[in-house]
Amino acid sequence: xxxxxxxxxxxxxxxxxxxxxxxxxxxxxxxxxxxxxxxxxxxxxxxxxxxxxxxxxxxxxxxxxxxxxxxxxxxxxxxxxxxxxxxxxxxxxxxxxxxxxxxxxxxxxxxxxxxxxxxxxxxxxxxxxxxxxxxxxxxxxxxxxxxxxxxxxxxxxxxxxxxxxxxxxxxxxxxxxxxxxxxxxxxxxxxxxxxxxxxxxxxxxxxxxxxxxxxxxxxxxxxxxxxxxxxxxxxxxxxxxxxxxxxxxxxxxx
Amino acid sequence: xxxxxxxxxxxxxxxxxxxxxxxxxxxxxxxxxxxxxxxxxxxxxxxxxxxxxxxxxxxxxxxxxxxxxxxxxxxxxxxxxxxxxxxxxxxxxxxxxxxxxxxxxxxxxxxxxxxxxxxxxxxxxxxxxxxxxxxxxxxxxxxxxxxxxxxxxxxxxxxxxxxxxxxxxxxxxxxxxxxxxxxxxxxxxxxxxxxxxxxxxxxxxxxxxxxxxxxxxxxxxxxxxxxxxxxxxxxxxxxxxxxxxxxxxxxxxxxxxxxxxxxxxxxxxxxxxxxxxxxxxxxxxxxxxxxxxxxxxxxxxxxxxxxxxxxxxxxxxxxxxxxxxxxxxxxxxxxxxxxxxxxxxxxxxxxxxxxxxxxxxxxxxxxxxxxxxxxxxxxxxxxxxxxxxxxxxxxxxxxx
Numbered sequence: 001x002x003x004x005x006x007x008x009x010x011x012x013x014x015x016x017x018x019x020x021x022x023x024x025x026x027x028x029x030x031x032x033x034x035x036x037x038x039x040x041x042x043x044x045x046x047x048x049x050x051x052x053x054x055x056x057x058x059x060x061x062x063x064x065x066x067x068x069x070x071x072x073x074x075x076x077x078x079x080x081x082x083x084x085x086x087x088x089x090x091x092x093x094x095x096x097x098x099x100x101x102x103x104x105x106x107x108x109x110x111x112x113x114x115x116x117x118x119x120x121x122x123x124x125x126x127x128x129x130x131x132x133x134x135x136x137x138x139x140x141x142x143x144x145x146x147x148x149x150x151x152x153x154x155x156x157x158x159x160x161x162x163x164x165x166x167x168x169x170x171x172x173x174x175x176x177x178x179x180x181x182x183x184x185x186x187x188x189x190x191x192x193x194x195x196x197x198x199x200x201x202x203x204x205x206x207x208x209x210x211x212x213x214x215x216x217x218x219x220x221x222x223x224x225x226x227x228x229x230x231x232x233x234x235x236x237x238x239x240x241x242x243x244x245x246x247x248x249x250x251x252x253x254x
Numbered sequence: 255x256x257x258x259x260x261x262x263x264x265x266x267x268x269x270x271x272x273x274x275x276x277x278x279x280x281x282x283x284x285x286x287x288x289x290x291x292x293x294x295x296x297x298x299x300x301x302x303x304x305x306x307x308x309x310x311x312x313x314x315x316x317x318x319x320x321x322x323x324x325x326x327x328x329x330x331x332x333x334x335x336x337x338x339x340x341x342x343x344x345x346x347x348x349x350x351x352x353x354x355x356x357x358x359x360x361x362x363x364x365x366x367x368x369x370x371x372x373x374x375x376x377x378x379x380x381x382x383x384x385x386x387x388x389x390x391x392x393x394x395x396x397x398x399x400x401x402x403x404x405x406x407x408x409x410x411x412x413x414x415x416x417x418x419x420x421x422x423x424x425x426x427x428x429x430x431x432x433x434x435x436x437x438x439x440x441x442x443x444x445x446x447x448x449x450x451x452x453x454x455x456x457x458x459x460x461x462x463x464x465x466x467x468x469x470x471x472x473x474x475x476x477x478x479x480x481x482x483x484x485x486x487x488x489x490x491x492x493x494x495x496x497x498x499x500x501x502x503x504x505x506x507x508x509x510x511x512x513x514x515x516x517x518x519x520x521x522x523x524x525x526x527x528x529x530x531x532x533x534x535x536x537x538x539x540x541x542x543x544x545x546x547x548x549x550x551x552x553x554x555x556x557x558x559x560x561x562x563x564x565x566x567x568x569x570x571x572x573x574x575x576x577x578x579x580x581x582x583x584x585x586x587x588x589x590x591x592x593x594x595x596x597x598x599x600x601x602x603x604x605x606x607x608x609x610x611x612x613x614x615x616x617x618x619x620x621x622x623x624x625x626x627x628x629x630x631x632x633x634x635x636x637x638x639x640x641x642x643x644x645x646x647x648x649x650x651x652x653x654x
Contacts, residue, residue: 048609051601076611088606093624101620102610109611142606158610 001026001197002047002067002166007058009046016042016053018222024166027194031208031233032201034219035241040201041085043219044168047199048082049075063165077109079165083155083172085201090142095154096124098142103161127160130190132183148175156187167191168199173207185210205237220245311419311449313637317388321374321404322395330393337382338416341375348373351407351435355464360488362460366403366433373405376418380411380439387417387445387635392424399428406434410442410471417445417635425456436465436473440495443472447638451645453483454512460486467527469495476633477504477516478642485514493555496526503629504533507646508541508573518562519548525555525585531562534626537573547579551588561591567625568598623647 002024009017016039024030032040046053047060049072060067067075090098103123104114115123124138131153143151152172159167169188173181188198188211200211208216208230216232217224218241225244226232312318317334320327325342333340352367376388396402402423410416423430430453438444446463453459459482465473477487491500502518520529535543547562566575579592599621607617626646633639 050605071608071614072605073608073611073613073617076609082609084606084609088602090603090606090621090624092628093603093621094627097624098607098610098620101612101616102607105611105613105616162611 001028001063003059003061005059005061007043007046007060008056009042009053009058010056011042011053015056016222017046017058019058020219020223022217022224024197024199026165026197027192028215029192029198029200029211029213031213031216031230032199032219033203033216033233033236033241035245036203038219039222040219041170044082044170044199044201047075047080047166047168048072049080073105076162076164077106080168081159081162081164081166082168082170083152083159085171085174087143087151087155089144089146091144093142095140095142096121096138099124099138099158099161102158106162123161127157130160131157131187133157149177149180152176152184153180156184160187160191165195166197166199168201169207169211170201171203172200173202173204181207182210205233208233218244311421311638311641312389312391313386316386316635316637317384319374319376319388319390320393321390322393323399324395325372326374327393334384334386334388337379338384338388339375339377339379340388342372343375344370344372345375348375348407351409351437352405355435360462362431362486362488363433363462363464366405366431366462369401369403370405370433373407375407375409376416377409378411378414378416378442381413382411383415384417387419387638389419389421391421394424396423396425396428398426401429401431403431404433406432407437408434408444408446409437410439410444412439413441414439415443417447419447419449419635419638420461421449422451422453422459423456424452427455427457429457430459430461432461434461434463436463438465438467438471438473438498440469441471442468445474445634446476447633447635448475448477448487449642450477450479450482450485450487450514452481453485454481454510456483458484458486461488463487463489465489465491465500467491467493467495467498467500470497471495472498473500474632474634475500475502476629477506478630478646479504479506479508479512479514480646482506482508482512482514485512486517487514488517488519490517490519490521491529492521492523493527493529493558494523496524499528501530501632502532503632505626505629505642505646506533506535506537506543507626508535508543509538510541511539512541513544514542515544515546517546517548519546520550520560520562522549522551522555522558522560522585524552525557525587527555527558527560529558529560532629533562533564534629535564535566535575536569536622536625537566537575538569540570540572542574542576544576545578545594547577547592549581549583549590549592551581551583551585551590553584555585556587558585559589561589561593563592564594565625566594566596567622568596 004022007017007020034040100120133153213230216228218226318332320330467473506514518531531547533545545564549560551558562579564577575596577594579594581590581592604617630643
């Protein structure tokens with residue numbers, strides 16, 4: 001699905017990723033964990049095509065093509081989706097209109113006819129109910145005045161509409177209460193399929209209790225320093241990251 | 255047409271005042287961005303008048319008053335049959351209605367009053383609720399005039415409801431100096447949409463709106479400017495009794511040498527009223543928008559809630575937005591706010607839309623359209639709303 005090889009990237013001259021390599025096969029769920037500032041969110045943004053980050057060397061192959069050659073919109077239409085940690089608020093832009101435009105852009109890319117507002121509204125209502133997202137949020141401006149949990153659910157709604165091949169969840173658990181976390185996680189789990197892959201970026205175990213990863217990576221100082229199965233999550237929860245990053249090992253657990 | 259007392263006296267005073275304050279020129283700070291030519295010297299224009307077709311905005315079921323130099327063109331007008339009086343003349347009633355403006359220090363208003371040859375008066379009787387808007391359109395007889403100074407009085411009786419669309423006057427090289435005086439009685443609801451379209455063939459277009467609101471009345475105003483030319487709009491609302499509500503909006507989509515000077519002002523003489531001013535500009539080419547927003551809250555006008563906002567998007571390096579929101583508050587318990595911003599499209603917004611598969615050009619256009627959509631959606635008249643959306647949102651100025 002996606003193969004990242006020796007990726008180096010920087011922002012405003014500051015090096016963030018320093019030789020990161022990662023392979024994600026179709027249907028796999030990979031968790032990316034690591035301390036603050038290790039480059040987790042940067043990895044997600046680079047895959048999504050954020051223009052502020054510059055890839056200085058390395059390669060990213062997605063579905064057999066060179067992902068780095070594509071603009072953000074092209075990546076999205078080809079199946080890359082990132083649920084942002086801090087979804088931007090866009091006052092004045094109607095959420096439902098935005099979702100329909102996005103949905104139709106994808107359909108156009110697939111050679112399918114665009115859906116009209118009525119048809120789309122029915123689809124939207126169905127998906128919103130699954131996420132317990134109030135219909136009022138669809139008529140408001142994109143993320144404008146949404147609570148933290150509503151923003152995250154709006155991101156997951158977009159994921160469900162766009163049916164991407166590669167889903168990047170960037171700290172989707174932050175700002176969610178227990179019930180919202182369960183709803184979001186259940187939606188993601190329903191969305192799993194043999195031809196869809198997930199990169200779940202998180203600090204904590206709690207999201208991964210619901211979305212069980214096949215592979216867990218620890219990112220530190222811009223590169224992956226340890227890879228394991230889902231049991232590594234528990235170990236990290238008990239021991240922290242210091243034992244992997246060269247600092248003094250945690251006294252907890254072990 | 256002969257003016258009779260008290261207008262004779264008014265005309266004399268107005269002329270004196272006009273001589274004293276003069277027409278706006280480049281020497282006036284407030285006008286320097288729009289008044290870059292001498293209005294008194296009418297230059298000839300080499301280009302043809304834009305083909306403005308008001309019919310495209312008027313639905314067949316809607317009312318139309320077609321006004322020419324000599325009065326209402328009855329043959330082309332469609333007037334409401336019951337509960338509404340539409341007349342043209344200089345009756346004493348009209349004179350009294352206008353005499354209240356003698357306190358105004360605005361040269362253009364005084365000039366319009368003192369030189370008028372008649373008044374179009376639309377009176378909506380109490381309790382009458384018009385199911386269709388009234389369009390005020392101007393015929394071709396003004397085309398080659400040098401000064402066109404229509405004066406319109408709109409009066410809404412108690413609990414009356416009406417929407418009025420003021421169409422532009424097509425003129426080749428002349429100056430338009432219009433005045434619209436609106437009186438909204440207790441519990442009445444009035445809406446005005448001022449179309450400031452295809453004004454580039456005019457030397458200068460000045461429109462003044464004066465609205466007076468009574469108790470629990472509502473007044474909505476929207477100005478739409480596109481291919482505007484040199485424009486000055488002055489919209490003033492006075493709250494004279496509590497629980498009145500007014501929202502003034504403007505959508506300016508400007509390009510080339512368009513220059514729009516917009517003044518909106520709300521005067522709260524009594525408390526417990528609600529006022530909003532929202533002006534949005536999209537500026538391309540060498541266009542200029544200049545916003546002067548004012549909120550005046552008189553002593554004792556407590557529990558007033560009034561605010562103003564001016565947002566400008568610059569699409570070119572040479573476009574300019576000047577913004578001067580101001581509050582003057584003399585009461586103690588007041589909720590008031592003002593704000594202005596000038597900028598370009600937010601890169602974060604563009605990236606977010608692109609990250610969902612929307613191509614950059616489409617994302618930018620969508621953001622621009624959304625920027626003005628809120629104001630356009632406030633229009634209650636489906637025909638005008640639809641036509642304006644089509645015109646302003648699918649135009650070259652905003653990215654297509």
